[in-house]
Amino acid sequence: MGGVGDQAVAVVGAGCRLPDGIADLDGLWAALDGGPKAGGQVPGGFSQETHGFDAAYFGMSPDEAVRLDPRHHLLLELAVEALDDAGIDPARLAASDTGVFAGLGGPRAVWPVTAAEVVSRHFDLRGPGAEVDRGCSSSLVALARACHGLVSGDSRVVLAGGVFLSLGQAQVHDGPGEADQHPLHGAMLVLKRLGDALADRDRIHGVLAGWGSGGLGPDLLRQVYERARVDPGDLAYLEAHGTGAPAEWQALGHALAEPRENPLPVRPDPGRLGAASGVVAVLKALLALRHRGIPASPHAEPPDPGVDFEGLRLAPVAAAIPAAKGFVGVNSAAAGGGAHVIVAPAPADLGRPVRQRGPLPVVVSARSEQALAEAARRMAARLVAAAQEEFYDLAYTSCARRGRHPHRRVVLADGPQEAAERLTLGRPAAGDGRVVFVYGEAGEWPGMGADLQARDRAFRSAVERADTALAPHLGWSVAGRLAAPGEWGSDEAWPLRFAVQVGMTGMLAARGITAGATTAHGTGAVAAAWAAGELTLEEAARAVAEPGGAARVVAGPGGGPDGVAGFELFALIGPCTRGPLARPATVVATMDPHRDGVRAVDEAVAELITAGADADWNAFFPRPGRVADLPAYPWRRRRHQAGISVPPARRMLQNVTPAALYAGGVS
Template sequence: MSDKPTVPGAGTGAAEAVAVIGLACRLPGAPTPEKFWRLLTDGQSAITETPAERWNSAADAHPGGFLDHVDRFDPAFFGISPAEAIAMDPQQRLILELSWEAVEDAGILPASLAGARAGVFMGAIASDYAALLHQQGERTITRHTLTGLNRGIIANRVSYTFDLAGPSLTVDAAQASSLVAVHLACESLRKGESALALAGGVNLNITPESTITAARFGGLSPDGRSYTFDARANGYVRGEGGGVVVLKPLARALADGDDIYCVINGGAVNNDGATDALTIPSPAAQEAVVRLAVERSGVDAAELQYVELHGTGTKVGDPIEAAALGAALGAARPPGRPLLVGSAKTNVGHLEGASGIVGLLKVILSIRHRQIPPSLNFETPNPEIRFDEINLRVQQALAPWPRPDRTLVAGVSSFGVGGTNCHLVLAEKPVSDRPAANGDGAPGKGAAPGTTAVAGPPVIPWVISAKSEAGLRAQAAALREAVSARPEMGPADVGFSLATTRTSFTHRAVLLGGDREDLLAGLAALGSGKVATGLVSGVARD
């Protein structure tokens, strides 16, 4: 008999579980969740030197995790004028793109959400673009500047674009912002305030001044590496990007037949209060937030198999976080079965206001793929951390979960420099006898593990659309890359999802093929603007 509960987190006193049904990310070296997972499993670092186009002064350059082309945006896709787009903080623009991708990944037509009681909760703390424009003087101020630079609009812009009627707020809890945003989204769903929620965070490093500020604070690693829990720990490396998840109450997601990545069983937020200094963490407060999150999740503390650390790799922060986690979770475990820990900051850098969503995405993907990727730059244990005594171990290689026969349960921590602490407890989706929905193999996800591709007819149509001819070619190229990387995606599954879970725009194409190879060949032709058998394209009439 399996010991997996029917609904994780449904024990006495547990918070109602929330399902993760869609996600999207844009991270250094990883513009999609699939590529982020590949980066993690390959044990790669995306830290590079500062791109020359960011700022001119080599003296202000520091290694970090950077995105390509943060200046590029298609305003017409979202009904935004070029003049307004120029005035918009690129963080607003990136969150719009990620929200659209996450909603589509959830198998939801964005237009179907119009008027819905859907909430938007986004974490953000950076104001680099505002600083950049203000340096140019009042000649850059237009009628779009107020909304373009206001951080609150990062969330509000999503609500406006999708016509969402639920709560809409940008959260600033320093580096804990994006995980706190996810926690607030879960609480809004549990209270019935929202029926669906988009949550996440964004952080872009556009000016040298923000990096100089972090360096003079003393937080940056002079080596350009984050040595989380290692003896060489000497600071963090800045990163940028963003991520968004789509959340729904678990009971509703099960009833709707959604493809569930995992569930969030519970969470908690607190603050350090008065410590020796404003920026010195409190081990007692960190221990308390983990204990409360676990208690609210309804899961026994000994059942957690992995925790994604805040893990900045600082001399002060690492020993405090380790001691708190050991007291809250390590002590609950039998000797010889240590709690595994790691940090994605060693791969992509510290995304500051968006760092929590990065850790959350790492755990979601680890549960989805039933593997735990390595934490990088760990060679010699920090002598201030007594790993054996507190029953912790840094994950150093890609490996299955230590107890795959039991429900996979993990925690995610994120802490702010001003003392705000957040911890969430996640678990794999509940065991269910419900058959997979026809569209389970959506292009953004592929068939869920353990499911079988839907059998298809002799000729299968794949429909693709965009708002421009260039966009149509780009969609074809992206779809070809996604399907080529996922051989388990059945042609009929992909066709069903394209037809039922994607918005129909005016520039359209239909690919007809008898098998996977025919359809991939058609995508290659469409992506390069060539003619091919079984390919029909054109512009739809109003």
């Protein structure tokens, strides 16, 4: 990618909470592009009535929640949303060198912990961090520090952003409209070194090619571009916000506009989003490069009479124009210093869609039943609107690139429409994801397994292996007999039951479910011993075919599902009775004489994953998919006061004092 050095940083995730209900990048672009304001019409948008905090999600009591700065509340939620957008399970970052850098602005108060410490402690992040308070340049300074830490090798992943608490009104869209009443605004980015992001197959929103912070004179600005190997003549435009002092514009003009053949388009912004202004400006730049257009600035006219824009070769953007070049400069100036960041477009996506082979799981999870219901509704809406060619990436992202919460809904489907229709009722997941495979000795019916052998490749292949092992001892083919109609003879039942159990074990493995332990009833001990690796398939076949063979095989621990201590999930493999259970457990049948065989197995797999089973996603996704847009987490916010929490209510907040905010009356 021309002009981007080896030390470039990739933006792989983003979360935002902005005026007018803007809660994602699509909503922000709709506002910038002059479309309808966001709010409830944006998928995942937050209501302007919502002014609470989902303390339960973060494992906090009301007393703990009220002891935190309201800005800390928002940073925690933005961190979750940004990591979800990046396709990074937060649990995988625990105890890692991940860093946190945050700019905070608003009423000053003394808190026992910084914003960076709050986020780091919750996610158990061990990397460097800092809280920056430099007025409207706070978040861009934090971002520059985060980039420096990444390229220095201090961290592999960094969270960087900013939050502003306003006691007045704020506005982000570029057209007329009422200002937003919500006092908290912010944005968060997830960053990696570009090389790491490409190696991890992350979705890349854009690239930060260069950065610098301090006194933003012409010399520092030139150094930023020289280090990044970016020619100022390649700037599409400049996002500039700050105090608006003539010296700031003069530095930008002399360093960046004078070397150009044509005037440099600039979007001036007085920084009304305070400490969040810088990182929000980066989001605007990323979107402008993605959509190849420069949105008009509502602050371009009338121009500041104290600045000679024409003489400085700066051209305020009063009307939207196409973006012909490949870089955007983001400048943030404030008393005490500022920052400058060069934003480049994302590298071309060279990946090809993966061909889907068979049904795929879609996983929806949440921290409560109420949140799960809303999450499932949002996911269903997303699936209904998706094309078939998107399904592999959507399913892959939901399974392999999102954290899993205790309450889940899972469905296996061939396409997005079917998945939306078949999202099932959820349940709390088991604490132990290992599955016990239970092998029995009765319960067969005429024609059992015939449909599976005819329609499922994994089942048929496993049965053929069992047939090869059994045929020398039996003198007849179990594969051929399974395909024939009619009841089984007494001398056929055990070999055929064993073949079905081997086939079902292979069918489940092809769907990512393997045994964490095995147990059995009666002659099912042979299949259980084979599945546990205690017998080879040939040894198991000999035990099935020879008289008294089962007596020489020891069953799994306890002889039944009730005797496997510490396990919570049980799968009945093939024809098998549930048996009595002395303690609560999830028992899932894989076969039913009254149901379609393949459908029954798919639903059993979905039920096991819903209940918390550890699934091997590689069985469904042999090649990694691309990170897809999925709905944001449905927060269950409540207002918190000391010792209590109550649902949020519609309130006008523009007259709330800092004392009331920090006393816990509003969070």
